[in-house]
Amino acid sequence: MDVERLMKDLTVDHLHQIQQNLQAEMEGKKEELREMVGRRYRDVLEASSEVRTVRELAEALAEAVAHARTTQSVVEPRPLSREQQVSVQRFIALHRLLAVIGEPDGDALSDAFALTLAEILHKQLATEPLSTAMHAVVSGLTGRVIRTRRQLLSDLEEEVGELSEPDWVANQLTALALLRGTDYEQLLDIYLTGRKTFITKLTAESGSLLNIVTEIKKTLVVIEQLFAQGELVRIIQAAACPSYRPALIDAIICDEAFSFGRMLIAEAEKVTRQLRDFKTSPILTQKINSKCTDWVNDVCGFALEPVMSICEFYDKADDIIEFLNAISGVLGSGWPRMIPCSTVYQNLFGDVLFRKFTGIISRDLQDLENQLIQQLKSINTAPPPLFEKTSNKFDPLTGVGISSALQECISKFYAGVQNARECCGRYEQVELDSQSERIRESLAAELFDVIERLSNLHPNTSGNVSVDELSRTRLCLALLHCDSASFCQAMNKDGERIAAASRLLNAAAEDSLSNFTCSVAKECLSQQVLQPYVAAFTQPALGLEIAMEWERLELDEVGVVEVPVVVSPPLQTALFTLSSRFGELCVSHLLSRAVRKRISSEVADLLATTLNNAVQNANAVQRTTIQLLFDCRVLHSLFPDEKLRNLVPLIESRIDPFDLSLLSSHLSTNVRLAVSRSQLLYSCLLVDIVPAKEGQGSAHYSQVVDVVPKSEYSQRIPLIPRLDRTAGESVAKRVEATRVPRNKLLANSNLSGMKTTPSLSSFVDKISSSWFGSS
Numbered sequence: 001m002d003v004e005r006l007m008k009d010l011t012v013d014h015l016h017q018i019q020q021n022l023q024a025e026m027e028g029k030k031e032e033l034r035e036m037v038g039r040r041y042r043d044v045l046e047a048s049s050e051v052r053t054v055r056e057l058a059e060a061l062a063e064a065v066a067h068a069r070t071t072q073s074v075v076e077p078r079p080l081s082r083e084q085q086v087s088v089q090r091f092i093a094l095h096r097l098l099a100v101i102g103e104p105d106g107d108a109l110s111d112a113f114a115l116t117l118a119e120i121l122h123k124q125l126a127t128e129p130l131s132t133a134m135h136a137v138v139s140g141l142t143g144r145v146i147r148t149r150r151q152l153l154s155d156l157e158e159e160v161g162e163l164s165e166p167d168w169v170a171n172q173l174t175a176l177a178l179l180r181g182t183d184y185e186q187l188l189d190i191y192l193t194g195r196k197t198f199i200t201k202l203t204a205e206s207g208s209l210l211n212i213v214t215e216i217k218k219t220l221v222v223i224e225q226l227f228a229q230g231e232l233v234r235i236i237q238a239a240a241c242p243s244y245r246p247a248l249i250d251a252i253i254c255d256e257a258f259s260f261g262r263m264l265i266a267e268a269e270k271v272t273r274q275l276r277d278f279k280t281s282p283i284l285t286q287k288i289n290s291k292c293t294d295w296v297n298d299v300c301g302f303a304l305e306p307v308m309s310i311c312e313f314y315d316k317a318d319d320i321i322e323f324l325n326a327i328s329g330v331l332g333s334g335w336p337r338m339i340p341c342s343t344v345y346q347n348l349f350g351d352v353l354f355r356k357f358t359g360i361i362s363r364d365l366q367d368l369e370n371q372l373i374q375q376l377k378s379i380n381t382a383p384p385p386l387f388e389k390t391s392n393k394f395d396p397l398t399g400v401g402i403s404s405a406l407q408e409c410i411s412k413f414y415a416g417v418q419n420a421r422e423c424c425g426r427y428e429q430v431e432l433d434s435q436s437e438r439i440r441e442s443l444a445a446e447l448f449d450v451i452e453r454l455s456n457l458h459p460n461t462s463g464n465v466s467v468d469e470l471s472r473t474r475l476c477l478a479l480l481h482c483d484s485a486s487f488c489q490a491m492n493k494d495g496e497r498i499a500a501a502s503r504l505l506n507a508a509a510e511d512s513l514s515n516f517t518c519s520v521a522k523e524c525l526s527q528q529v530l531q532p533y534v535a536a537f538t539q540p541a542l543g544l545e546i547a548m549e550w551e552r553l554e555l556d557e558v559g560v561v562e563v564p565v566v567v568s569p570p571l572q573t574a575l576f577t578l579s580s581r582f583g584e585l586c587v588s589h590l591l592s593r594a595v596r597k598r599i600s601s602e603v604a605d606l607l608a609t610t611l612n613n614a615v616q617n618a619n620a621v622q623r624t625t626i627q628l629l630f631d632c633r634v635l636h637s638l639f640p641d642e643k644l645r646n647l648v649p650l651i652e653s654r655i656d657p658f659d660l661s662l663l664s665s666h667l668s669t670n671v672r673l674a675v676s677r678s679q680l681l682y683s684c685l686l687v688d689i690v691p692a693k694e695g696q697g698s699a700h701y702s703q704v705v706d707v708v709p710k711s712e713y714s715q716r717i718p719l720i721p722r723l724d725r726t727a728g729e730s731v732a733k734r735v736e737a738t739r740v741p742r743n744k745l746l747a748n749s750n751l752s753g754m755k756t757t758p759s760l761s762s763f764v765d766k767i768s769s770s771w772f773g774s775s
Contacts, residue, residue: 110246112175161194164218183280224336240275300347324430368416376459379405381474410482444492455508466519476509517599524578525606533570537614564630588684604641
């Protein structure tokens with residue numbers, strides 16, 4: 001014992017406890033030594049007393065022998081008849097047989113054979129004419145024979161349940177057949193009852209399921225070999241052979257005279273004749289299987305408590321898998337064919353292990369969910385801004401709309417899910433259930449519930465509705481796009497469940513994205529933001545704020561008229577701020593048609609409210625009213641809505657009918673031109689983009705100073721990078737890419753013979769085709 005290490009590592013209380021334990025142990029050792037010395041002393045005294053007694057007996061014997069030599073005794077001869085000699089031999093054999101029954105070195109069949117032979121000899125002696133003294137002795141042996149038979153039968157029936165080796169069981173059952181004359185079905189019932197009693201005691205003492213399963217296996221192996229294969233029938237037939245005698249009987253025969261041996265051999269043949277008279281047919285295999293099935297059900301019912309205790313003890317999936325490995329090692333190798341091992345497994349465990357394992361997997365998934373929720377509270381879910389770094393390809397995280405930290409958290413979550421799936425795979429390999437795939441179904445169902453809860457989670461609860469909804473959107477997109485292979489595998493590759501989860505996440509993402517965009521739209525297009533625009537119509541002095549340079553047209557018989565060409569600056573600024581906000585947050589390309597439809601409706605409603613306020617409180621000149629009409633018609637074309645359309649007649653009623661008739665056609669032309677030129681800027685807010693070719697316009701139109709970018713074929717950037725492009729399309733695009741000039745941003749995407757001129761539309765086409773995939 002390293003005292004120095006103990007002094008360093010243990011406290012004073014621990015050392016004091018160790019000292020007390022050592023003292024108690026030393027006292028126990030001393031007491032044991034005292035008892036041992038006392039026992040040795042008593043043994044010496046007893047040996048001395050026995051030596052003294054033997055010495056006295058030897059002296060008495062010597063004196064008697066000396067006295068016999070000096071005296072002459074007259075011995076009278078006692079002649080016996082042949083029958084009397086045989087009776088004496090039977091009497092001697094009866095005493096010898098009763099003495100050797102139940103000795104430790106004997107076996108069951110030898111004891112049963114000896115008892116049966118003793119009973120035959122006793123019956124013969126009881127019916128023969130004997131002397132009075134011998135008859136009294138034989139009558140007194142009757143009770144001893146009966147007691148010996150009862151004791152031997154009790155021992156055989158009790159010991160047969162403890163035996164699991166076929167040879168010993170066959171010996172025991174043959175002895176029972178000899179003593180009781182029972183048929184094979186009764187022997188099977190005796191053995192099954194004994195084994196059930198033994199296993200019940202074993203369960204109460206140890207509670208080890210491995211021991212129980214092992215004993216069940218040994219029992220079924222013995223029954224299959226002895227009863228199903230007919231080994232017991234052949235053993236009983238061999239024991240019924242006239243020449244068969246146990247070694248115990250042969251030893252008694254060899255110790256006596258020849259006449260005694262011949263008598264005992266003749267009596268032994270009577271014993272074997274009893275076995276030959278034991279005529280019964282073997283048990284049918286169906287009946288054996290039925291009895292074994294009922295027996296297995298009963299034994300497994302007794303083992304319910306150990307099964308429940310084991311399930312309460314195991315708290316990890318790996319522990320249950322190791323236990324199942326041990327059980328499979330017993331059930332899988334050398335299992336008899338009468339009853340499938342899966343039946344024993346099902347009767348023994350049922351759904352207890354399955355429910356325990358699924359409960360552990362469910363708990364692990366909940367732990368992963370809680371860890372993910374805690375991590376989401378401390379990370380930034382937004383991706384880096386667009387074009388923050390120079391790159392020749394689009395950042396996939398920006399395409400999905402998530403940050404690298406969020407991707408890492410989701411990847412860790414799916415890695416934990418993959419570990420749970422691997423545990424389920426190992427469980428399926430060792431489980432002996434006929435429906436092994438249900439564990440994967442359980443994992444998939446539990447994961448679907450986790451995904452459903454996460455789809456309703458707002459990672460950032462800052463109190464700002466738009467920020468919270470955007471964080472929920474990014475979480476749903478991350479769950480949908482990060483490590484989709486692990487996600488599909490954990491869903492058990494069930495197409496319907498995967499599609500349902502995908503629809504759930506997409507619906508949650510669209511719902512949150514719609515709420516976010518509507519919230520941002522309310523901020524950017526609020527009445528407070530657009531108050532200068534309304535004030536420009538309600539206060540004529542402020543009308544100059546929306547007075548832009550108009551197109552001047554010279555009409556015959558009328559003169560010069562002016563027509564608006566662009567939307568009022570406050571509206572342009574508000575709409576551009578809204579579009580820029582979505583672009584800065586990297587969600588413009590994520591807006592699906594359903595989201596755009598909702599945001600378009602929200603924008604139209606907000607703008608209709610603003611325009612309605614301007615119309616109701618208008619106190620402006622006709623020029624300002626014409627600008628209001630132009631704004632309303634352009635906005636109605638961009639955001640089709642019933643409220644905006646109803647405002648058009650209301651505004652037209654405030655304009656001079658003659659002027660309205662003159663400007664109507666020109667207003668319509670400029671509205672189409674303004675819509676065509678504005679679609680690109682507000683593409684993320686529009687439901688559909690009409691690729692209308694821009695008109696030529698009048699000569700005065702080209703003289704108007706306008707900084708709005710023009711696009712003849714404006715294409716909205718696709719929502720999410722397409723992942724379903726085929727290999728053939730990729731090859732075709734690579735071939736096409738080799739033919740375009742080095743300056744890809746200035747190259748025209750139209751290869752059908754159109755004029756190649758650098759334009760913004762070419763730049764947008766290149767972005768949408770090479771970075772986001774063709775729409």
